[in-house]
Amino acid sequence: MTETSQPNAPKPAAAGGSRAAMKKELPERFKSYKHVWVFIEIERGQVHPVSFELLGEGRKLADKLGAELAGVVLGAPGGVETAVAECFAYGADLAYVIADSILANYRNEPFARGLTNLVDTYKPEILLLGATNLGRDLAGSVATTLLTGLTADCTELDVDADASLAATRPTFGGSLLCTIYTLNYRPQMATVRPRVMAMPERQERPIGRVITHSLGLVEDDIVTKILGFLPDRDATKANLAYADIVVAGGLGLGAVENFQLVKGLARALGGDYGCSRPVVQKGWLPAERQIGQTGKTIRPKLYIAAGISGAIQHRVGVEGADLIVAINTDRNAPIFDFAHIGIVADAVRLLPALTEGVTRRFSPHTRDRLAG
Amino acid sequence: MHIVVCIKQVPDSAQIRVHPVTNTIMRQGVPTIINPYDLFAIEEALRLRDAHGGSVTLVSMGPPNAEDTLRKALAFGADRAVLLTDRYFAGSDTLATSFALASAIAKIGATYGAPDIVFTGKQTIDGDTAQVGPGIAKRLGLLQLTYVSRIASVDPEARLIEVERRAEGGIQQLRTQLPCLVTMLEGSNTIRRGTMADALKAARAQVVIWTAAEAGIEELTKCGLRGSPTVVKRVFAPGSRAEKARMIDPGTSARDTADALLDAIFAAQGALEADVAAAQASL
Numbered sequence A: 001m002t003e004t005s006q007p008n009a010p011k012p013a014a015a016g017g018s019r020a021a022m023k024k025e026l027p028e029r030f031k032s033y034k035h036v037w038v039f040i041e042i043e044r045g046q047v048h049p050v051s052f053e054l055l056g057e058g059r060k061l062a063d064k065l066g067a068e069l070a071g072v073v074l075g076a077p078g079g080v081e082t083a084v085a086e087c088f089a090y091g092a093d094l095a096y097v098i099a100d101s102i103l104a105n106y107r108n109e110p111f112a113r114g115l116t117n118l119v120d121t122y123k124p125e126i127l128l129l130g131a132t133n134l135g136r137d138l139a140g141s142v143a144t145t146l147l148t149g150l151t152a153d154c155t156e157l158d159v160d161a162d163a164s165l166a167a168t169r170p171t172f173g174g175s176l177l178c179t180i181y182t183l184n185y186r187p188q189m190a191t192v193r194p195r196v197m198a199m200p201e202r203q204e205r206p207i208g209r210v211i212t213h214s215l216g217l218v219e220d221d222i223v224t225k226i227l228g229f230l231p232d233r234d235a236t237k238a239n240l241a242y243a244d245i246v247v248a249g250g251l252g253l254g255a256v257e258n259f260q261l262v263k264g265l266a267r268a269l270g271g272d273y274g275c276s277r278p279v280v281q282k283g284w285l286p287a288e289r290q291i292g293q294t295g296k297t298i299r300p301k302l303y304i305a306a307g308i309s310g311a312i313q314h315r316v317g318v319e320g321a322d323l324i325v326a327i328n329t330d331r332n333a334p335i336f337d338f339a340h341i342g343i344v345a346d347a348v349r350l351l352p353a354l355t356e357g358v359t360r361r362f363s364p365h366t367r368d369r370l371a372g
Numbered sequence B: 001m002h003i004v005v006c007i008k009q010v011p012d013s014a015q016i017r018v019h020p021v022t023n024t025i026m027r028q029g030v031p032t033i034i035n036p037y038d039l040f041a042i043e044e045a046l047r048l049r050d051a052h053g054g055s056v057t058l059v060s061m062g063p064p065n066a067e068d069t070l071r072k073a074l075a076f077g078a079d080r081a082v083l084l085t086d087r088y089f090a091g092s093d094t095l096a097t098s099f100a101l102a103s104a105i106a107k108i109g110a111t112y113g114a115p116d117i118v119f120t121g122k123q124t125i126d127g128d129t130a131q132v133g134p135g136i137a138k139r140l141g142l143l144q145l146t147y148v149s150r151i152a153s154v155d156p157e158a159r160l161i162e163v164e165r166r167a168e169g170g171i172q173q174l175r176t177q178l179p180c181l182v183t184m185l186e187g188s189n190t191i192r193r194g195t196m197a198d199a200l201k202a203a204r205a206q207v208v209i210w211t212a213a214e215a216g217i218e219e220l221t222k223c224g225l226r227g228s229p230t231v232v233k234r235v236f237a238p239g240s241r242a243e244k245a246r247m248i249d250p251g252t253s254a255r256d257t258a259d260a261l262l263d264a265i266f267a268a269q270g271a272l273e274a275d276v277a278a279a280q281a282s283l
């Protein structure tokens, strides 16, 4: 964003001008746009958890605006019912539903058409989608068709005094964040990555208002055909993003061998392990272990970061952790600005001592011995 | 076949440093590179051309010095390169970027033959939105295949393409018609080393440079800052947490230090003790 010399980077607009100066009055045709929508992502019968996280966030935005929160469900008849019930359980006031067998599995054409039609008909002011492969595929098409703004991978959403959506995301390269607005267009669209927002409390509630809409397409209208689906072999394996305890190592560990120490502590704690981006770039761990803006976002109960400096791109991926513990040799490392517990120490020595300490504390074997 | 590949020039992130005190980007002298994700798109395009004949056209929107980046990309063996550069494009968000690129691709089609496939990378390493590919597809009315991990087959006569697409929990196998837009997943191939002949050709090649007008863009209000519905308002450093981290004093031995740290962890998150004990029991 400081790249004002780059033609293709956004700049803080209107030098010296306030936002009020940039904001023309909202064009008349957008004035009727009201309420907050969350696109409910269904993949093979399952609602993606990011949709619930967005309903939680959407609820807060809707309450600030004095608006309603709607879940938008597109799927096959028989597949949408549970998703609709879940919308209400996670706080929606109403649901918009298109049930059509064409929507049994995700394809861009019918989903983009269906969602665009719903927006044109019912006019939401805010539309949120998960920044998953599906959500990004769909959001990019819909925003382009509607010619409105789309802010990617937000880490914070808020409503301003003038009721516009303030979408905050990290900026490239530096330890900086930026807030992006879609001032003169509606809906204001944003995507948010899984686990960035907290999972709201689920509360059994009766199904409320459901507005059904038809897709208006037949299968022959759709060019793209699904030939098959090859499920991942390890699809059932627990996923780093959802682990309760995560231990991660950074460049400060110095060598690939030292990641055994990270894995060892993670194993002793019954948790999972990850790393910062340079560790992936060095080939020390595979990309699926990367935590941060361009890796996984985690929200564990305990996060232990060893030899990680705490750059913003890493920070945004771990900030949702209940307890952040930082081990770093540099007492001025930025990670101590957002860790809850810190220790200035050599991680290469401390990690094995921690693993041993955990074993001493909890292993039934040692306990029996202590008791005996 | 005529294949168009969109590539973006980005700063080399590995070389970017943040000033430790002012928290701003120290950009001076940071070299620029081809967006790494775009290399997979270039390679896939070259493979299809090698298999089916035809040509590969590279296109980039960027500052004048993006010509060097295009020339480097030409050395992999692409047939021609077009640079879209104009001050009217300054400040483009993804909607304005996809408008400019779609317009240029339409002009490329009129000049060098309509493209059968337009490739983009999955995303860039700077803007990182993954929105430009879908934007171009929508504006050109192309079918869109995103996050493609493998192109299983292309039949230029029957106008059909079959791909594998990365989805949640597995791979979707899709068939659609040409022309289409494909965004290529990282790791789907390995970029070739260009031949010496290609390198020599690239060094001498004339990169085609178009202004907005030369790309046939008449509606300048759809370009740059004016054509961008998103507005970047505030750029700021993240605040520190109100409470400072509780610093644990290192003990005299690593063992003491570890115990002190574990005491602090379980004092703060007592509920975890049972989980960890269970994990230990199952080891």
Ligand SMILES: Cc1cc2nc3c(=O)[nH]c(=O)nc-3n(C[C@H](O)[C@H](O)[C@H](O)COP(=O)(O)OP(=O)(O)OC[C@H]3O[C@@H](n4cnc5c(N)ncnc54)[C@H](O)[C@@H]3O)c2cc1C
Residues within 6 Å of the ligand: A172, A173, A174, A249, A250, A251, A252, A253, A275, A276, A277, A278, A279, A290, A291, A292, A293, A294, A295, A296, A306, A307, A308, A309, A310, A311, A312, A313, A314, A317, A327, A328, A329, A330, A333, A345, A346, A347, A348, B013, B016, B125, B126, B128
């Ligand atoms: C577009 C973009 C996206 C990015 N996305 C991500 C992302 O998703 N995830 C991510 O992590 N990064 C990401 N980055 C990179 C990020 O900016 C930082 O460069 C990176 O997080 C730094 O990794 P690090 O902390 O491991 O290494 P460094 O910053 O080099 O830090 C190493 C730390 O280890 C400490 N140390 C050294 N020796 C020891 C020791 N023996 N014991 C303990 N501590 C020691 C040092 O004091 C230092 O604080 C991204 C960057 C860009 C530009």
Ligand SMILES: Cc1cc2nc3c(=O)[nH]c(=O)nc-3n(C[C@H](O)[C@H](O)[C@H](O)COP(=O)(O)OP(=O)(O)OC[C@H]3O[C@@H](n4cnc5c(N)ncnc54)[C@H](O)[C@@H]3O)c2cc1C
Residues within 6 Å of the ligand: A001, A008, A009, A010, A150, A151, A152, A169, A170, A171, A172, A180, B006, B007, B008, B009, B035, B037, B038, B041, B059, B060, B061, B062, B092, B093, B094, B095, B097, B101, B119, B120, B121, B122, B123, B124, B126, B127, B128, B129, B130, B131, B132, B133, B230
């Ligand atoms: C930190 C930061 C945050 C931003 N956030 C947003 C945002 O939330 N919403 C928004 O609308 N804009 C945003 N922008 C602006 C956006 O980066 C620019 O519009 C940019 O021109 C294209 O977007 P991208 O880099 O995200 O590309 P992506 O959509 O990630 O790129 C996908 C592919 O499109 C092709 N491509 C992209 N740009 C070009 C180009 N100039 N020339 C040729 N091919 C190209 C490449 O093949 C690339 O792999 C942001 C910019 C920055 C620096």
